[in-house]
Amino acid sequence: MNSIHDMGGMHGFGKIPYEENEPVFHAPWEGRVYAMAMYTPKGVPGGFRYMIEKMEPATYLASSYYEKWMHARTQGLIESGDISQAELDEKIAYFRENAEARPPVVNDPERVAKALKAMYKTLPPDPAQPDPPKFKVGDAIRAKNMHPIGHTRLPRYCRGKQGVVDFVYDYWWVDDTPPAGEEHAIEPLYRIKFEAQTLWGEEAEPNQVLYIDMFESYLEV
Amino acid sequence: MGHDHHHSHSSADAEIRAKALEALLVEKGLITTDVIDEVVRKYEEDIGPMNGARVVARAWTEPSYKKWLLEDGTAASADMGYTGKEGAKIVVLENTAEVHNVVVCTLCSCYPWPLLGLPPNWYKSYAYRSRVVREPRKVLSEFGLELGEDIEVRVWDSNSEIRYLVLPEQPAGTSDLSAGELTELVTRDSMIGVARL
Known part of the structure; x- marks a missing residue:
């Protein structure tokens, strides 16, 4: 979707904020949100990233990174029916009134072992497919000028631009929101090379190229 | 700011x-x-940039490992025990005297967790995500890295499931150091590509 998350090429965000000796998490709640987002065994309807992208642009910009994660995790569980807004509101009110209160403690070493196994597990990367890739290394292609309302990994700054196939990866699940009732498609994944001038015109810096990976359905001749 | x-x-x-x-x-x-x-x-303790640093130091000291790492970053990382979430397919990019690689995720925060851990705030910042694809030399200069125009800058927008690690050049005068000593020299920023060593 064409929302604020797709910010490649935008002006106005200022200098890069750099912090020396930055901690992994800036407050304990950030780490706990990270763990709840990744290790609650429930999918986010429509996908975790899409849930973040659907935030109102002003809210997205005003929210810190792990606030966005907390939103996606919480909203996902509400939409999947695993928690209700009412019970969440009740808990929030409780912890607001009881600053010293802590969530209940329940431990289960078997679930820790399972989580650690998942942490180090690598997803199967290339589901076998019968159809060969349409494009080969060196082919001139154009990224489609497409504007889906669903999730896509094709940023606006590349759309409609001419590039060259630099490498052909294996087959991958396409992350884009599939049509209603359909599963995610499996397509060849390509590494596409763009000249900086193609993307940024006269303002491009000298001697620069950009590489980005694209699913086959993003490409046309 | x-x-x-x-x-x-x-x-x-x-x-x-x-x-x-x-x-x-x-x-x-x-x-x-x-x-x-x-x-x-x-x-906080185990999955962080020290993993990537060990991979880099081994590549510097073992030519056959470096070759493997550049050909199949996933398998070569797995050989060191570095596998898992956000590491299904790892591609390693070699910096040389002529080429400088720098990695970003403009859409969100894609990052090779098994090798670098979770990304720092600047990597997730709106400024970095919006600017480094359009004006990488200017952004790199804010990190203190000035690159001559003879060096090709390759920006990698990490937007699908492929995760990228930059293999920095080994600093001059360190060829007699052990892999363990070299590990100490490798910074997180050099493996994202916003620093050279």
Whole structure:
């Protein structure tokens, strides 16, 4: 979707904020949100990233990174029916009134072992497919000028631009929101090379190229 | 400055909402306290840029490993025990005297967790995500890295499931150091590509 998350090429965000000796998490709640987002065994309807992208642009910009994660995790569980807004509101009110209160403690070493196994597990990367890739290394292609309302990994700054196939990866699940009732498609994944001038015109810096990976359905001749 | 410092106004409220969510999930049996504790501990202590540094130092000291790493970053990383979430397919990019690679995720925060851990705030900042694809030399100069125009700058927008690690050039005068000593020289920023060593 064409929302604020797709910010490649935008002006106005200022200098890069750099912090020396930055901690992994800036407050304990950030780490706990990270763990709840990744290790609650429930999918986010429509996908975790899409849930973040659907935030109102002003809210997205005003929210810190792990606030966005907390939103996606919480909203996902509400939409999947695993928690209700009412019970969440009740808990929030409780912890607001009881600053010293802590969530209940329940431990289960078997679930820790399972989580650690998942942490180090690598997803199967290339589901076998019968159809060969349409494009080969060196082919001139154009990224489609497409504007889906669903999730896509094709940023606006590349759309409609001419590039060259630099490498052909294996087959991958396409992350884009599939049509209603359909599963995610499996397509060849390509590494596409763009000249900086193609993307940024006269303002491009000298001697620069950009590489980005694209699913086959993003490409046309 | 200032645009990315949006932590303070709401962090107390975020802490309350996080507590509420944890309480609900634990009460419903969806997660346990020790799973949360252990995940936090792993990413604070075990899964971080020291993993990538070990891979880089081994590549510098073992030519056959370097060749393998550049050909199949996933398998070569797995050989060191570095596998898992956000590491299904790892591609390693070699910096040379002529080529400088730098990695970003303009759409979100894609990053090779098994090798670098979780990304720093600047990598996730709106400024970095919006600017480095368009004006990488200017951005790199803010990190203190000035690159001559004879060096090709390759920006990698990490947007699908491929995760990228930059293999920095080995600093001059370090050829007699052991892999263990070299590991100490490798910085997180050099493996993202916003620094050279």
